[in-house]
Amino acid sequence: MNVCVAVDDNMGMMFNRRRQSQDKLLRKHLIELVQGERLWINHYTARQFEDPLPDNIIVDDEFLKKTEDSDFCFVENLPLTEYQNKIKRIFLFRWNRSYPADIYLDISMLQNEWKMISVSEFEGSSHKKITLEEWKHEDI
Template sequence: MVIYIALDDKNGMMFNRRRQSKDRVLREDMLNDIGENKLWFNEYTAKQFEEVLPANAVVDNNFLDKAEKNDGCFVENMALAEYTGKIEKFVLYKWNRVYPADMYFDIDLSAAGWKQESISEFAGSSHEKITKEVWLREV
């Protein structure tokens, strides 16, 4: 599975059970990446797609247990370390700022044997600059 996750500069994900931020252009970029593959997320994340739920979306609170090879998973409020054996790729979206956080991304990708494949930047709808990092497992 391919993990999509948005992080602040300190790898923060959530604060007080709420997402730090959201961005329409980020969601569009993720959907372009995923193409026709399934996009899994939980009920909390489904609220980001209030306007239109993508046709390939699967909403399930246990999606990390059910997602298969090449499926995209948009993760906002879940720990990922126990799923690293299933994960093929990470796509990290960085907000390029620090937000209050009490939940953090729980994997040090470099230390865990992942290699950064690419890095790019784009302007978001709510952020002047979003950095996109793609990480693959080192072979």
């Protein structure tokens, strides 16, 4: 599976049961990134998207157990360590600032099995610069 996560400078994802931030241009970029492949999200994340959802977005709170090899997931509030042997690529959307956080990305990108294969930047609607890093797992 391919996992997409929005993180701050400290790999924080959420604070006090709320996402740190959101950006409508990040969501647009995410939809373009998946190129029509299935994009799994949970009900919490679905509230970010406008109705009706694109046909390729699947809302299911147990999505990490159901994804297939070429599927994408947008993860905001779930631990990933349990599924790391299924994850082929991680797309990090970086806010390029620090926010308070109590939930963090629980996979270290600095481990040897992860290699950054691309990095790009784009301007968001609420963030002057959002950095997108693509990381590939060497063994999957």
